[in-house]
Amino acid sequence: xxxxxxxxxxxxxxxxxxxxxxxxxxxxxxxxxxxxxxxxxxxxxxxxxxxxxxxxxxxxxxxxxxxxxxxxxxxxxxxxxxxxxxxxxxxxxxxxxxxxxxxxxxxxxxxxxxxxxxxxxxxxxxxxxxxxxxxxxxxxxxxxxxxxxxxxxxxxxxxxxxxxxxxxxxxxxxxxxxxxxxxxxxxxxxxxxxxxxxxxxxxxxxxxxxxxxxxxxxxxxxxxxxxxxxxxxxxxxxxxxxxxxxxxxxxxxxxxxxxxxxxxxxxxxxxxxxxxxxxxxxxxxxxxxxxxxxxx
Amino acid sequence: xxxxxxxxxxxxxxxxxxxxxxxxxxxxxxxxxxxxxxxxxxxxxxxxxxxxxxxxxxxxxxxxxxxxxxxxxxxxxxxxxxxxxxxxxxxxxxxxxxxxxxxxxxxxxxxxxxxxxxxxxxxxxxxxxxxxxxxxxxxxxxxxxxxxxxxxxxxxxxxxxxxxxxxxxxxxxxxxxxxxxxxxxxxxxxxxxxxxxxxxxxxxxxxxxxxxxxxxxxxxxxxxxxxxxxxxxxxxxxxxxxxxxxxxxxxxxxxxxxxxxxxxxxxxxxxxxxxxxxxxxxxxxxxxxxxxxxxxxxxxxxxxxxxxxxxxxxxxxxxxxxxxxxxxxx
Numbered sequence: 001x002x003x004x005x006x007x008x009x010x011x012x013x014x015x016x017x018x019x020x021x022x023x024x025x026x027x028x029x030x031x032x033x034x035x036x037x038x039x040x041x042x043x044x045x046x047x048x049x050x051x052x053x054x055x056x057x058x059x060x061x062x063x064x065x066x067x068x069x070x071x072x073x074x075x076x077x078x079x080x081x082x083x084x085x086x087x088x089x090x091x092x093x094x095x096x097x098x099x100x101x102x103x104x105x106x107x108x109x110x111x112x113x114x115x116x117x118x119x120x121x122x123x124x125x126x127x128x129x130x131x132x133x134x135x136x137x138x139x140x141x142x143x144x145x146x147x148x149x150x151x152x153x154x155x156x157x158x159x160x161x162x163x164x165x166x167x168x169x170x171x172x173x174x175x176x177x178x179x180x181x182x183x184x185x186x187x188x189x190x191x192x193x194x195x196x197x198x199x200x201x202x203x204x205x206x207x208x209x210x211x212x213x214x215x216x217x218x219x220x221x222x223x224x225x226x227x228x229x230x231x232x233x234x235x236x237x238x239x240x241x242x243x244x245x246x247x248x249x250x251x252x253x254x255x256x257x258x259x260x261x262x263x264x265x266x267x268x269x270x271x272x273x274x275x276x277x278x279x280x281x282x283x284x285x286x287x288x289x290x291x292x293x294x295x296x
Numbered sequence: 297x298x299x300x301x302x303x304x305x306x307x308x309x310x311x312x313x314x315x316x317x318x319x320x321x322x323x324x325x326x327x328x329x330x331x332x333x334x335x336x337x338x339x340x341x342x343x344x345x346x347x348x349x350x351x352x353x354x355x356x357x358x359x360x361x362x363x364x365x366x367x368x369x370x371x372x373x374x375x376x377x378x379x380x381x382x383x384x385x386x387x388x389x390x391x392x393x394x395x396x397x398x399x400x401x402x403x404x405x406x407x408x409x410x411x412x413x414x415x416x417x418x419x420x421x422x423x424x425x426x427x428x429x430x431x432x433x434x435x436x437x438x439x440x441x442x443x444x445x446x447x448x449x450x451x452x453x454x455x456x457x458x459x460x461x462x463x464x465x466x467x468x469x470x471x472x473x474x475x476x477x478x479x480x481x482x483x484x485x486x487x488x489x490x491x492x493x494x495x496x497x498x499x500x501x502x503x504x505x506x507x508x509x510x511x512x513x514x515x516x517x518x519x520x521x522x523x524x525x526x527x528x529x530x531x532x533x534x535x536x537x538x539x540x541x542x543x544x545x546x547x548x549x550x551x552x553x554x555x556x557x558x559x560x561x562x563x564x565x566x567x568x569x570x571x572x573x574x575x576x577x578x579x580x581x582x583x584x585x586x587x588x589x590x591x592x593x594x595x596x597x598x599x600x601x602x603x604x605x606x607x608x609x610x611x612x613x614x615x616x617x618x619x620x621x622x623x624x625x626x
Contacts, residue, residue, distance in 0.1 A: 007520035014433055017425040018442055021496075024489065025445045028452070028460060035463075082351030090345055091352070100352050103359040105615070109543075109608050110362070111550020113577050117584070117601050118362045121369065125589070142358055149355065173337045175344035196451070203453025206552040206577075210584060243455045247553050250462060259463070266456050273451040 029270060036267025044264055048218070049245070056257075058265050060216045063232055064133070064239040068212060069201050071137035071235065076144050077194065081183075083145075084152020089178055108146035112207040115143045119211035131238040136212025143207050144197055151193030155186035188291065192284030199276030203269055205243035213238035214248050242269055363605065369595065370602025373399070377592040384599065390563040390579075392593040399596045403563050405603065407480070407573040410566055411555060412548045414484030415491055420541045422488075423495030424530075427537075430496075431503045432525055443500075449493040458554030461486035466558055473570055478560030481569045486554050491544035498543055502536020503529060535621040542618065546611035550604060552577035576600045 043057060050056030083100075091097040119139030129135055159182050167177040215238050220230040229237060240248065246265045249258040373379050379399050387400020426446070430438030461482055470477030506529050514524040530537070560572020561582060580597050587594040 003520050003523060007522040010522040010525070011433060014425050014429040017422055018429040018434070018438070021422065021426050021449075021492065022441060022445050025449055028489075029448075031460065031464065032456065079351050079354060082348045083355060086345075086348035086352040090348060100355055102612075103355045105612055106359050106609070107355065109546050109550075109612055109615075111552065111577065111604050111608060113550065113552040113580060114362070114366065114601055114604050114608070117580070117598070118365055120584075121365045122361070142362075145355065145358065149352075173341040175341040176337065178344070199451045203451075203455065205453065205455045206581070209553075209581065214585070243453050246455045246459055247557070250459065250557060262459055266459050269453050269456055273453065274448070277448055277451055 036263040039264030061242045061245045065241040072140040076141040080148025083149045088153045088156035104146045116207035131213025132236045133239045134235040139207045139211040155189030159185040188288040192280045195280035216240045369598035373595040373599040404576045408575040411483040415487035415548045418488035419492045424499045426496045427499035446493045454554040458557035461558040475570045478572045479570045483559035487548040495540045495544040498540035502533040539618045
């Protein structure tokens with residue numbers, strides 16, 4: 001009899017744990033969104049922050065976050081896909097490959113603050129760029145590199161062997177086979193993973209504190225030359241992102257409505273994560289259907 | 297390949313069949329194309345392979361240079377500024393601006409370990425419990441509701457966790473216990489929430505990998521579902537579950553901003569759950585920007601970063617050992 005009671009108790013406890021986790025997420029999202037909802041006006045999203053007075057927005061920070069994401073992906077995607085191709089298709093079973101695998105493990109478990117400090121040494125000080133978007137993008141590339149390699153490798157390995165064999169049997173070279181047969185077939189998986197990785201980059205802050213910096217110059221959104229210091233597109237200007245902004249207004253903010261600004265910014269970040277997540281699912285399955293002529 | 301050359305192939309094949317002695321002399325268009333060396337494709341094949349290999353090699357270069365640069369900066373505290381290693385690691389007084397300056401980072405180290413352990417103690421039972429629920433008890437609800445929820449939790453930026461901790465948890469602790477609120481407890485809870493999804497998803501994979509035969513055998517012997525889970529499933533998934541917890545701890549140990557926002561940042565030895573403390577990451581985050589490069593104070597911060605780096609190597613070693621265990625069990 002005791003065993004049966006124990007069995008029932010365990011079931012109840014485990015169910016409670018599952019409900020607790022779901023409840024926590026719902027509570028967390030509800031709290032952040034309800035706190036920040038009233039701040040999500042066009043004015044808040046586009047105007048510049050005010051250092052002393054209340055009423056500032058997060059326009060430049062939002063722009064910086066998006067621009068930094070684009071820059072990072074421009075650098076990291078080719079590298080990640082290249083290395084993923086090597087690991088899935090070429091890597092022989094030897095010491096060098098094992099060492100690469102170890103490197104991937106090390107890189108993906110490095111604390112992001114350590115990546116940020118490495119960025120400070122190499123991309124900020126040694127290059128002489130100072131705190132800049134490009135340094136931030138390079139640091140985020142280091143942070144994101146192992147993840148992208150894993151995503152690509154998994155997606156490539158999931159492509160049926162027969163497709164590859166068919167292509168090779170036609171006398172097509174290995175590289176052509178990879179580029180024009182395997183890679184397209186793996187694309188839905190890669191894109192889903194990349195969108196999820198983008199969500200991570202969008203919310204990252206610790207690696208950016210000492211690379212992209214904690215300030216944003218006054219931006220002139222009509223100036224699009226790449227080397228003017230007030231141009232939003234200049235990759236050599238410092239750029240504070242949304243996530244860094246949340247941290248900054250909480251630890252050294254002077255404005256009376258710091259709490260309000262952080263509420264709004266947190267709501268934007270969470271909404272962005274939701275969008276990235278749902279977008280990844282939806283886009284991945286849409287692309288898969290489109291490419292495999294699936295019916296529903 | 298055009299229709300015409302296809303026709304000619306068939307024709308040439310017929311010719312070959314008719315006049316067997318002349319095979320070697322009359323190569324068809326296809327034969328020629330297949331047998332001659334295509335320089336463009338060959339170059340492309342080689343460069344493609346080379347580029348892919350260079351990208352993979354870059355991973356190694358990045359890891360080696362991170363180790364080299366952080367180590368060379370971090371060791372200068374001991375090599376250039378002459379702080380003794382023992383004093384640094386075991387000193388309980390951190391006063392880098394005093395006369396004479398004292399660099400004892402034990403409070404930071406202890407803080408990091410305590411907050412990580414606390415987070416793991418809270419998150420491990422919950423995470424593994426959720427994993428069991430998802431695989432053994434209610435797979436339908438688990439796959440449809442719990443799994444997406446867990447994936448969403450992974451995606452929420454750490455700053456947001458820290459901010460919620462700051463606005464909800466810290467005031468709550470302050471009111472409940474009549475203390476400052478910024479505390480080891482707040483840090484542990486925020487980190488627990490952060491590593492819960494990691495633990496859950498890795499543990500789920502480990503439990504799912506347990507062969508169904510084992511469960512069937514146990515149930516056939518008359519064991520209840522819980523007895524089966526406890527004695528059979530968890531037993532064979534143990535290395536995987538430990539891997540999950542260690543992965544979560546590695547993440548907790550290295551987390552910077554979320555922890556810094558809620559633990560209070562006082563550099564004394566932690567006394568209790570409700571005391572404000574400091575961690576290695578919070579010390580670096582707060583002071584790296586305010587100190588001048590090359591000063592002993594700044595170098596001491598780099599040594600703390602080196603400690604973080606070494607700790608993540610230790611975590612990887614533990615993970616590798618656990619991974620090997622898993623193979624042996626199979």
